[in-house]
Amino acid sequence: MRIGELARHTGVSERSLRYYETQGLLAADRTPGGHRDYPEAAVDRVIRIQELYAAGLHSEKIRQLLPCMRDQDGGPSTVATPRLVADLTAERDRIDRMIADLVRSRDTLDEVIQAAEAG
Amino acid sequence: MRIGELARHTGVSERSLRYYETQGLLAADRTPGGHRDYPEAAVDRVIRIQELYAAGLHSEKIRQLLPCMRDQDGGPSTVATPRLVADLTAERDRIDRMIADLVRSRDTLDEVIQAAEAG
DNA sequence: GTAGAACTTGACACTGATGTCAGATTCAAG
DNA sequence: CTTGAATCTGACATCAGTGTCAAGTTCTAC
Numbered sequence: 001m002r003i004g005e006l007a008r009h010t011g012v013s014e015r016s017l018r019y020y021e022t023q024g025l026l027a028a029d030r031t032p033g034g035h036r037d038y039p040e041a042a043v044d045r046v047i048r049i050q051e052l053y054a055a056g057l058h059s060e061k062i063r064q065l066l067p068c069m070r071d072q073d074g075g076p077s078t079v080a081t082p083r084l085v086a087d088l089t090a091e092r093d094r095i096d097r098m099i100a101d102l103v104r105s106r107d108t109l110d111e112v113i114q115a116a117e118a119g
Numbered sequence: 120m121r122i123g124e125l126a127r128h129t130g131v132s133e134r135s136l137r138y139y140e141t142q143g144l145l146a147a148d149r150t151p152g153g154h155r156d157y158p159e160a161a162v163d164r165v166i167r168i169q170e171l172y173a174a175g176l177h178s179e180k181i182r183q184l185l186p187c188m189r190d191q192d193g194g195p196s197t198v199a200t201p202r203l204v205a206d207l208t209a210e211r212d213r214i215d216r217m218i219a220d221l222v223r224s225r226d227t228l229d230e231v232i233q234a235a236e237a238g
Numbered sequence: 239g240t241a242g243a244a245c246t247t248g249a250c251a252c253t254g255a256t257g258t259c260a261g262a263t264t265c266a267a268g
Numbered sequence: 269c270t271t272g273a274a275t276c277t278g279a280c281a282t283c284a285g286t287g288t289c290a291a292g293t294t295c296t297a298c
Contacts, residue, residue, distance in 0.1 A: 003245070004245080034245085054217065055225075058284080065227075068234070079235050080232070088231060088232055099222065102173070102221070105176075105214060112187045116199040116203075121274075122274090122276095150275095152263075152264045152275085177254080
């Protein structure tokens, strides 16, 4: 799969896909001419990466995390080191707080929206 | 209440509190010498503002939204215009998607953490 | 082989809330 | 008063992913 197709399938820009590669998050084979050639599994991986970015993780953490994730191919996965587990636990808690904040904001918006629709 | 105390009570930096003022989000009385003097209700308001920023709303949207929120004092609140309601509904849906993404990321982290603790 | 679409690398810009620093002023307590 | 803590304004930096443009190369279909 070429980069344009992958971009279309994931909704992630080509620019970002190339950036992910420089960050060591997404490998690609190359055609003889140098064009990137992605496997099918790249679609799921890119979506995961995008989600983790949205969750506020930085490239480095994602890079450490990815090999520990259960692969869609069912391939072998590395086990996280204690240090990484500690980091990820902190991230997990941060995400929990973020979710709680978002729910409160959503409730705030709902309240205003409903007040307007009722008025 | 002075800015330092407000910062301590809300966990938001003085820098940010001054910035909120420039954005029209947070008004303050002034002492004769020019120091800001906040009412008690500012604490709740700042926390709300912070949550809305965290939810990805920009200053302008928050500025439009704030007068429509039910005030902690139970004071009168403006009703959102149809245009604003449309905007807020879009934001609400975006936040919903964001929450769903975060939950997926949290699950991903949990999976890796649990795999490490089991291993 | 040729035209046009797709891809390559590299560089620069931007966003927008927040950190930080400097120099001046005000406040509060002794 | 005086002194030190707190606050003021203004300016500049930062972060990190992403947008965008340029000039050149490769791919694909006719």
